[in-house]
Amino acid sequence: MTPVIDLRGITKTYGGGDTEVQALRGIDLTIERGDYVAIMGASGSGKSTLMNIIGALDVATSGHYSLDGIGIDDLDESALSIVRNRKIGFIFQSFNLIPRTTALSNVELPLVYRGVRRRERRARAVEALTAVGLADRMHHMPNELSGGQQQRVAVARALVAEPSLLLADEPTGNLDSRSTRDVLDLMGALHAQGRTIVMITHEDDVAAASGRIVTLIDGQVSDDRRTHA
Amino acid sequence: MNILETIRIGLQGIAANKLRSGLTMLGILIGVAAVIVLMAIGNGASVAVTSSIEALGTNTLTIRPGSLSSSDDAARTQFKDLTVDDAVALVDPVLAANVVSATPVVSAAVTCTYEGSSYATSLTGTWPSYFSASNSQVDAGTPLTSDDVVNSRRSIVLGQTVISALFGDTDPLGRTVTCAGVPFAVVGTIEEKGSSGFLDADDVAVAPLSTVQSSITGYGSLDSILVQASSSETSSAAESEVTAILDQRHGTISEDTRDFQVLNQAALISTIQDTIGIFTVLLGAVAAISLLVGGIGITNIMLVTVTERTREIGIRKAIGARKSAILTQFLIEAMVLSVIGGGIGVLLALLVTRISVAGVTPVVVPASVVGAFVVSVSIGLFFGSYPANRAASLRPIEALRHE
Structure with missing residues (x-):
């Protein structure tokens, strides 16, 4: 079976000349379907850069x-936005819901950009919100929800488009x-x-919830181990 | 991602900050309304002046004695009077093919009385051709006839202003008015032409030339000769024919010593229209500047909006909004601002132009309504495109990091 993520020799360099910074120095990583992986590392280890590349928000310098089998x-940029829309569901540390827009509309948004019809979109958004236990908060604005509720709306938004990958960046950092x-x-x-x-994540106990912990140090994978799962 | 969805998102963006959106719209609103109203006032003034001159006939030339260079006293002594013979000479099928009639006119400031009411007006002594030359329709009774002139009858035809001043509701036909001590029988009335501010075309009293000359003015120079050209198009040709004939009869050496002036109504109208046209364009230009300022207001507010919503743009991009979707969203926000502003501006202008300003009834130029509206839409597109493009070009990682 094709792995969901297949990274080979990924490097990322910022700047040039004297100010050149090598954020990633050759990452090889394969994540299979159904995996629950935590990527850990100290600040500056390159985990955010890696997350941007995995999330198709940025492209690697080489590698x-x-x-999901698509190189x-x-x-x-235009093709990347389609990949993000169809393959990836993002969950951010700061929730990143669109302000002044109801939870339901926020959850519908990926489907709007995909061109799903209104009726179907609404039904799927309601379903996703119900799945995260917020069926009764659908018409609330983000500022009327607690942090935990906002993050659950974000999870619903990430789920609604049935992506191949849920990508969470410090999802519990603000909770x-x-x-x-x-x-x-x-x-x-x-x-x-x-x-x-x-x-x-950089929190051990959060990482412990996953089935596999990949640790980055200085832009390289230093440790990759399975936990309980 | 269809266009309706994008419009919906754009509208949400506008509704999110109503005060700011309202103020931005106000800029466009005032600009559009100002363009339409000022153009309408200019146009209204033009229409009013034109119609008051047209009431006097557009195919007429008025010849008056006197020189344009009036300071030349030496030349003045050699002035010849305008005479009835001059008028007769102007009707010449060979030398003046475009002249239909030439009517001698004398006028006298008189006070007319009827049974205790009196009214000061200008008494015109002329020939029957005066009525067609001056575009005066007789709506009751009869106009003057050649017979009246030949026999120096004391017949008079009155305009509506004189009639209402002297007779009130009484039917004036057949009554006798006394003007400058001379009794005249009212034989006809002239249809109302309407007055336009300074010029009352209905304040007239017309009597036979011979009668007025023999009993009031004496046999001096004519005050004017009214020349009727075959049409308003040929009035310029008629003007040069008339000038040539009179130059010859009066022995004019150069234009400086010419002892008469020819006033061309058609030329006068076009001169006045040109003048008013220039003012209308000036007014419109000033208004257009305010429209431009309104447009810059849109750019300004959209730039603020884009900066303020950088993070939102990042989120939208992260969940799959394409560049075109973001571009359209912000363009539509800018256009909705300008279209609503422009639309209300048009409505406001249509309301305001129902009010007369300084005696001028504004006449809306349809092209200015369409034009101002189209311009306001284009302003939304043009002035919105820079901020929208900036929003669409934001890199998602940077936009997401924006606080």
């Missing part, structure tokens, strides 16, 4: 990356311990349903 090294538990439980449940999840 090959295929996502995305040479795609232009209290109870909401952290909620969100991690939700991710665990999604994993149990067979979703592929990649989570960037």
Whole structure:
């Protein structure tokens, strides 16, 4: 079976000349369908750069990356936006819901950009919000929701387009311990349903919820181990 | 991603900050309304003046004695009077093919009385051809006849202003008015032409030339000769024919010593229209500047909006919005601002132009409504394109990092 993520010799260099910074120095990483992977690393280890490349928000300087069997090294911005829309569901540290827009409309948005018809879109958004336990908060604005609720809306938004990969960047970084538990439980449940999840974090106990922990040091994979799963 | 969805998202963006959107629209609104209103006022003034001159006939030339260079006293002593013979000479099928009639006119400031009411007006002594030359229709009774002139009858035809001043509601036909001590029988009335501010075309009293000359003015120079050209198009040709004939009769050596002036109504109208046209364009230009300022307001506010919503743009891009979707979203926001602003501006202008300003009834130029609206839409496109493009070109990682 094709792996969801296949990274080969990925490097990323910022700047040039004297100010050149090598953020990634040759990453090889394969993530299979249904994996729940935590990418860990200290600040400056390159984990955010890696997350941007995995999330098709940025392209690598060299190396090959295929996502769900699609090589995305040479795609232009327009093609990358299609990949992001169809293949990836993002969950951000700061939730990143669109302000002054109801939870339901936020969840519908990926489908809007995909061109799904209104009726179907609405039905799927309601379904996704119900799945994260927010059926009763659908018509609330983001500023009327708690942090944990906002993050669950974000999870619903990431799920609604049925992506191949859920990509979470410090999903619990802005949450209290109870909401952290909620969100991690939700991710665990999604994993149990067979979703592929990649989570960037620097917290050991959050990483412990995953089935595989990849540790980055100075732009290279220093450790890659399976935990309980 | 269809266009309706994009419009919906654009509208949400506008509704999110109503005060700011409203103020931005106000800029366009005022610009559009100003263009339409000022053009309408200019056009209204032009229409009013033109119609008041047209009431006097567009195919007529008025010849008056006197020189344009009036300071030349030496030449003045050699002035010849305008005479009835001059008028007769102007009707010449060979030398003046475009002249239909030439009517001698004398006028006298008189006070006319009827049963205790009196009214000061200008009494015109002339020939029957005066009525067609001056575009005066007789709506009751009869116009003057050649018979009246030949026999120096004391017949008079009155305009509506004189009639209402002297007779009120009484039927004036057959009554006798006394003007400058001379009794005249009212034989006809002239249809109302309407007055336009300074010029009251209905303030007239017309009597036979011979009668007025023998009993009031004496047999001096004519005050004018009214020449009727075959049409308003030929009035310029008629003007040169008339000038040539009179130059010959009066022995004009050069234009400086010419002892008469020819006033061409058609030329006068076009001169006045040109003048008013220039002012209308000037007014429109000033208004267009305010429209431009309104457009810059849109750019300004859209740039603020884009900066303020950088993060939102990043989020949208991260979840799969294409560059074109972001571009359209912000363009539509700019256009909705300008279209709503422009639309309300048009409505406001249509309301305001119902009010007369300083005696001028504004006449809306349809092209200015369409034009101002089209321009306001284009302003949205043009002034919105820079901010929209900036939004669309944001790199998602940077936009997402924006606080």
